[in-house]
Amino acid sequence: MSSFPALPWTGARPSTVPAPGASEVFQLLRDGQPRTRAELAQLTGLARSTVASRVDTLIRLGLVAPYGGAASTGGRPPSLFALNPGARVVIGADLGATHARVILSDLSGTELDSAQADLPITDGPERVLGWLTETIGALLARTGRSVAELAAIGIGLPGPVEHETGRPMNPPIMPGWDRIDVPALVQRSYSVPVLVDNDVNIMALGEQRFHWPDITEFMFIKVATGIGAGIISSGSIQRGAQGTAGDLGHVRVPRGGEVWCRCGNTGCLEALAGWPALAAALNAETGLTLSSSADVIRLVRSGDSTAIQVIRQAGRDIGDVLATCVNLTNPSVIVIGGSLAQAGEHLLAGIREVVYRRSLPLATEHLRVVPSLxxxxxxxxxxxxxxxxxxxxxxxxxxxxxxxx
Known part of the structure; x- marks a missing residue:
């Protein structure tokens, strides 16, 4: 059992805590670089005694620990302090349309253990979240971590989510999930903060944090059954007023015509470039019976000329929408992910062709359109x-x- 105090789920900053508090000192240590009290005092402008008090508080919380020793300039060597990433653990869960993936990580994001299963989201919240809570227990047990060390749980869902409450809102492929209190269901087993977002937003966070950490203007495009964007601007995810920011799949595209979309409108990007649309087009052209994104990818990778033409046109259609996004938000990097991204350069070539032609030259001067890493x-x-x-x-x-x- 951990001896560290619990980290509570918080709202506003308590008025009883003097400002600046321990958080200001901690943010300087969060990057993992060891610093002395003197360095912290210089960076914050606080008195040495105040810094010493804040560091002591962070040590008592277990979030900061002494680190080696610093070179002495005479007398006793000064002490170094740094983030203690092993103080707590968190859970990251990606609950997709047909899969579930979970990792246990420390506070630096280092993975400690993982699990996954073929688990349709259509099985409903009780079954899917029941599997999740059981798996969390198994991961904690396998790594020798206690429930008391679990600090928070992050969950991604394949549909619109009201981030503040963690409730899915009218998710089209998640029957039985509408407005379900996901945090409350999980907290029946684990009394920790439970944060929920849609799958494209968490993909953007994961890709940016681990592969593009210095990029603050960033877009992640998921191309699968549907098409969506996770938008990071000024280093922060942009969710919009109702959590629907980035829903590119239901933007009308020039080639859309009167093609019906499952949303009830016509001409939507998803109705032309999502994998069900591509499979249907290829089945009509070739007489095959493709029934999954994997079938589409296999046909493209086999070198089939019809499949290559269809996937490249899908890229052009996506590029039509992204060209507007580039002019509007001016990202530095656009990452293409999702199941259809496995089509590789054929999809990317179509996207780049239109984005670079239709966007403003200044916006694309240093723009990179790349596959997910x-x-x-x-x-x-x-x-x-x-x-x-x-x-x-x-x-x-x-x-x-x-x-x-």
């Missing part, structure tokens, strides 16, 4: 990043500090 792990990594960000937020640190007094 995290691949299928982008979502689960991003869910862990979301949980860690909450645990190490200034509000959480201040509340935990106040609880010690």
């Amino acid at each position: 995290a691949g299928q792990r982008a979502g689960v990594l991003g869910a862990a990043v979301m949980a860690i960000a909450h645990v190490l937020s200034p509000e959480a640190i201040e509340a935990a500090s106040a609880a010690l007094t």
